[in-house]
Amino acid sequence: MTNGYAIVLASGRLENIFAVSNIASVAATSEIPVDVFATMDGLEAFDSETVDSMDFEMGPVAEAMLTSEDADVSLPSETLAQAKTLGPLEMYACELSMDMLGKDLDDYEDVFDGVLGVSGFLKRARDKQVVFV
């Protein structure tokens, strides 16, 4: 039995964000602890203006997911917010990335538990399997 996953989400590509949100969310529903550290472009994908305008870097799979007429595909931020009510999933925003852009948590979708630097994240990741995306 794993002690959980510590996922570093550094990619802003929508396919990668879908993959992280789905895996993190399903793990959490199985009572597997997951910490997601959104940094660099991975954090900016949760910027509320980016989400509102759907201005993501994406390829054909993500385009197909967003335009599917046969299936209702939830956005990553929606899936993660739901998963946080169902299991041990915590989301952290990278302080460095935010500082560089002069932003605070209010600029992002309401999925984050707090702001962390690298040391804070590594402390939480110590007993978990680290996954870098």
Add this chain to the structure above:
Amino acid sequence: MSDITPDVVVDARGAACPGPLMELVGEFRQGDSGTVYELQTTDSSSSHDVPEWVEDTGNELLDIDEHEDEGYWSIFVEKV
């Protein structure tokens, strides 16, 4: 066709993976041990993946019905 009578029906038809599982788990959290759920899903991947979750979490998969004409699956699960 299953003759199981569920206590709770979770209609997740139309939702893509992992939406159906999330909706099922949301109901699971509120139910007692022994409660029988029917998850209805049009999502093919969920029809395979939800049973994996059921097995992994130690709950009991009772049956899976495919309603070919209507294009959805019914997955019957008992909360252990």
